[in-house]
Every structure is written in C-alpha cells, then in structure tokens.
Amino acid sequence: MTGAMSRAAWLFALLGVLLILTMLLALDTGATTVRLRDLWHPAGAGGEMTRLVLRDIRGPRIVMACLTGAALAVAGTIMQGLFRNPLADPGLAGVSSAAALATTCIIVLGGSGPWVSWLGRWAIPCAGIAGSFTGMGLLYLFATRGGVTSMTAMLLAGVAFGAFSGALTGVLIFRANDAALRDLTFWTMGSFSGATWRGIGLLVPFLLVAGGLAVYLAAPLNAMLLNEHNAHLMGYPVERIKSLSMLAVACATGPAVSLVGAIGFVGVVVPHLVRLVVGPDHRIVLPASAMLGAILLTGADTMARTLASPAEVPVGIVTALLGTPAFVWLLARSHRTGIT
Amino acid sequence: MTLELRDIIWRQGGCDILHDITLPFDRGNVTAIIGPNGAGKSSLLRLASGLSTPTGGRVMLDGRSIATLPARKLARHRAMLTQESEAAGQFLVRQMVMMGAGMAAHRLDIVQQELLADALVRRVGLEEFANRQMMTLSGGERQRAHLARVLMQLEVAMTDGTLPGFLLLDEPISAQDPAHQALVLQLARQHARRGGGVAIVLHDLNWAAACADWLVVVHRGTIHAQGPPETVLTQDLACDIFGLQHGCVHRHEKTARPFILPHDNIDEETDRCTSP
Incomplete structure (x- = not known):
C-alpha cells in the first residue's frame, strides 16, 4: 500500500503540473496572438485586447473545458465501478441521450414557447x-423493484432507452429546418465556443454535488468491485450507494453535456489510463481521473480551435479522433494481459 | 450471546428451500453444517448473515432481529466468506484485505491497518503474495485472501472493545489443498476460542467431525439432526443421508471422533443402503 500511495502522490504531482501547463498553453494559444504578461501590465491597446481575449473568451472556455473533462471522467469512473464493466460510460445511464432528446426538442420545436423566451439563451441547457x-x-425507477435496483436491468434498459431517444431525436431532426440543423450539428459534436462565466456558474453547483458524492463513494465503490453481496456483508448500504452513484453521474454529466454538447470517449478512456498507472483503488482513481480528464479536454479544445484556425473543429471530433485509437489500444492491451 | 435462527421458512420461486429451522450459533463454539447437495446449507448461512431475508421467522443477534440493524452495525458483529471468491482484478492482496475494514476503517490509522492486514495475510499463509495482484492468484490462494479480508472485518470491529463477532464460512476449504484445509479450519477454531462464534458449511464429513463442537445435518430443507459429532455422525446417518456403505464410519483412536473411510470399488455397482 505504501508503494501504491507514493506512486499516487507522484501521479498527483505530475498531473497538477501538467494541468497548470496545459491551461497556460491553452491561454497562450489561439487565433489572436496575445502575451500573458500583458494581463499584469495592461497599459495600452495591446493590454486591453489581451484582457478581452484572455478573460472573456479563452478564460471561461478553458475553465469550462477543465470542469467538463473532470466531470465526464469522474462520471465514467463511477459508472465503470458501479457496473463492474470497463466499457460502461455515462451514456449508458440514459443521461446523454435524454439530454440530447430534450435539447433537440427545444431547438426544433420549442423556439416560440413562453417559458423558452423567458429562459432566453438558457432554454437549451x-x-x-x-x-x-x-x-x-x-431508468432508475424502471430497474428498481421492492427497494432493490438491478444493475443488469438498468444497463439493458439504458441501451434500449438510448436507442429509443435516438430514434425520437432522429424524427425531430427529420422535421428540422436548416437553422435548427446547424444548431443541432454543433450541439451533437460538442464545442466550448459558447462558454461564458455565467455558464460556468450554472455548472458549478451540480459539480460540487457530484464532487461531494464522489468523495463519499470512493471506498464503497471499491467494495462494490467485490460484488454487491460482499459489499453488503462488509457493512456498506448497497442500495444507497447505487442511487447516490446514479445521482452523481447525472449531476456530473447532465449539466455539462447540456452546456457544451455531447463529447465522447473522455468518460471511457480516462479512467482506464489512470488505472493502468495506479491500480483500481477509487480513492486514487477518482481524483486522478478528474485531473487527467481536465488536462485532456483542455488540450483537445486547444487543438479544436487552432487546427483549422480561424475556423473551429468541434471538440467532439477531436476527442473521438484521438480517443478511438487510444481505446482500441487499451482493448488490445487488456486482451493481451487479461486486465479489464 | 448468540446468533439465532428462529422458526425460519424460506421460499424461492414457489419452492420451499428451508422450513422449520430453529438453530442457535453460540459464541465460543464451532458449528459445522453438513448435508447432501441442495439440502439448503448455503441458504441457511445466507439467511443467518442477513444476505437473504426469510419468508417466515426471524434471525436474532444477541436478542435483536437483524432485519432492524443497519448494514454497518451488523458488519461489526458478523462477517461472511461467500462461495464466490471474486478475482478483485488489479487489487493487491494487501489492499484487498485492508478493504475488510470497510466503513470502520477510520478507527485505525493507515499504518495500523497495514500492520493488521499484514498479520492476517501471514495467518492465511499468503505472506509471499501480499504485493501480488489478486488476479494472479490461484483459486485456493484467492479464497484464503478473502478469508483474511473477512477476518480483518471482525478484527477492526474488536478494536473498540466489541466482542469477537460471528464468522460465517461457506465451504471455505473447497479450493484448498490438505495442508491449507487444516490451516483454514484451525483459524476458525482459534476465532471460537477467542470468544467468537463460527458457523461453517462443509462437504467434507471428516473435517466437519474433526473441527466442530456442534454438528448440524441439513436434509431436504430442514434440520435432520444436531449435536456433538460423536453422537450425530453415526453409521445410520452416513447411510440414510449421504448414501454411504455400511461399515464406513470409524472412531479415531486418540480423539474418539468419528471419521468416514469409504471402501467402495467405484468401478462396481455398490450395494448402498439408501440413495440420498
């Protein structure tokens, strides 16, 4: 354990440094050339421009990317621990597909409703x-009978629910006009270009709840890896752990996906990468996944806005392009070594 | 101070699995539960542990129904080794054993937990494997690692003066070689001598007779016989319940405990008294 702990301490230090470097690099990189030191010496027109770019455009975007990356990675870790399935991701819990369906409803159908105009630009999130x-x-209600939630029923219902909402979303897209289609394309591929400090303000309370739950759930999720019966025998309230895990996943994924669109692979790949280095202990994997998720998504967003500058590639495309080979490599490796 | 099943009935899928079960497990005693396949031995142990809820009757721990106890409190007084010894993936043996501390882990600091886990890993004969991943162990080694985790659960509970709890073991020697079968049963007896209660489901009648203070024979969902091994494991029982041949039950010269020495020729049809 001591070896694992010191390994974890090194990992946290490394991830901390990488996170700061990635954020600084992301602040410094973009279509407009700015100098970071102008933030502290804002004299002249160059300083004004720097403040505008860094504080109002890149700043919220980078913070949003960090928070979203951390949230998706934590949600993925919880899902994989709960389902004892290394391929589980937040999408299986019905969160992403339901968010997509609701968002598509608003984009295609709901533009003129009174509450939509009252909520204004917040209607979609x-x-x-x-x-x-x-x-x-x-999904939770469907899979719960007599106070006991069947994770198998939840998994299967999640797949069916995803397919059904996908079909309904497809019907709505079929009815959509050109403007709505553009909005939808943008949303389904994910982007941080609309990130604002207000959006972050909307996201943070949910993430605080998810973070608090993740701290509580870390040790119980370890016990759940030994199966539900053993976790119960060890004194863990298994049904409460399941319901709180689902709540944590919904809090971490729903608001983030609603604000920036569907971003794949972070939730699946990041926990795997972390486990390769520090093993399966959720007390280490959860915070380390949050940090690596933040680093990877900030990096991916920086690539998304610079690869085709001044145009932008949707960040979901970048994560999928980078994530797919990483995922295949992980699968091949786990097949070789027997680790899943 | 007992863990007691009172008038237990348990139905599953329309079948009566257990009925009319009243059985106390006393602290300081090793109770071995024996019976043919499908008799209901493991179901009985699962009910005693609180993993299953009886259809009728109650399971009482020191006078309180365990249905009213939260999982966390129940875990301080009983621990169970199930038949499913999960591979526990990439967890190191020591990590997995430390997980036995469960929600009581805060009672000990990390160094104390490590020392206790290391001592238990040694007791189950896995000191060489403490830093090995669980998935690299054999079935028997894995079973003993889980036994160490289960013992850790009761040891941590005892650090605040709680009495030694009840240790429920479901076929704990099924994957062990003879030397480790003896080791596992010795650990169970040691726990009973320290004042804990032990209930073990066993298929090996000789080990059951050798290690138990009290032998319980379960047959067709109910208790067929119970008592000290010397009085329970008779020739008639061996014939009627287990379908063994006449003359297979002997007495150990030193301990006077019964033991079974089958003398079937397995290539021939044998004249068994009754089929189980």
Missing part, C-alpha cells in the same frame, strides 16, 4: 439538464 435528470430517474 436548462432543457438538457431537466431531460438528463428525467432520463436517469426513469
């Missing part, structure tokens, strides 16, 4: 958040 929690809630 609010619908996404409401949709994701509703989707998760329905």
